[in-house]
Amino acid sequence: MLEKLERELMLLSRHQVLARRERDPERLERSAYLLLSRIDTQGPMSIGQLAEAFGLDTSTVNRQTAALLRCGLAERVADPDGGMARKLRITGEGGRRLAEDREVNRSCLARVVAGWSPEEVRELEDALARLNRSAEALEGRHWPRAEEAEEGGARAACRPPAPHGSPDPAPQAPADPAP
Structure with missing residues (x-):
């Protein structure tokens, strides 16, 4: 019963990786x-x-x-x-x-769903949010969402301070945290 879901999630993670870092070292x-x-x-x-x-x-x-x-x-x-x-x-x-990375991700997503109606995009967002929240509940680790912080009035505390200048190029983080 879950064969198709498992396959599609595997493929989704594959597409996300291809659309992200490998093409641009600045990412x-x-x-x-x-x-x-x-x-x-x-x-x-x-x-x-x-x-x-x-x-x-x-x-x-x-x-x-x-x-x-x-x-x-x-x-x-x-x-x-x-x-x-x-x-x-x-x-x-x-x-x-x-x-910048978020904007690139959104731009890639916009191209992927260009032929979708706004209702279809919202349905996918809702289904993915439900899937993620179910996984978070099983793990016992809630991932806060920006809309929750905004509702609680805490969003302003999450904003970064003014830029401090450009850092020297350095290697990026070596390992991936679990989603």
Whole structure:
């Protein structure tokens, strides 16, 4: 019964990879994109919070966030809530690169669904959101969505600060966090 669904999800992940990083070295690595997206939606997070959010060892997240720091895409800040742990916040450069990648992703998606009606696009969005929320419930790890943050009034705290200048080119994050 789930053969077609499994196959289509496998193919979808294949298409997403082809449409993303391999064609443009300026694009964020998958792990950088996912980490920055989570911080963008939720606000500054500690390495421990990121490890919990992705279900990864702190050593793995530490390596990935070190790459973000080296590239100037994130910075360490004091916990805005007064906690002891330092947190990671997106820099202006990180926010700019994340926004550029999102725009490229949306542009690719627009070409894919160009012949679809707005209702068909909304149906797919709703079905994918339901699929993701079901997976999150099984894993016990909720992924906050921008619309939830906006409803709660916390979106302003998730915005990156003004740019600090251009970082030197550096290698991207080495490993991908689990979706």
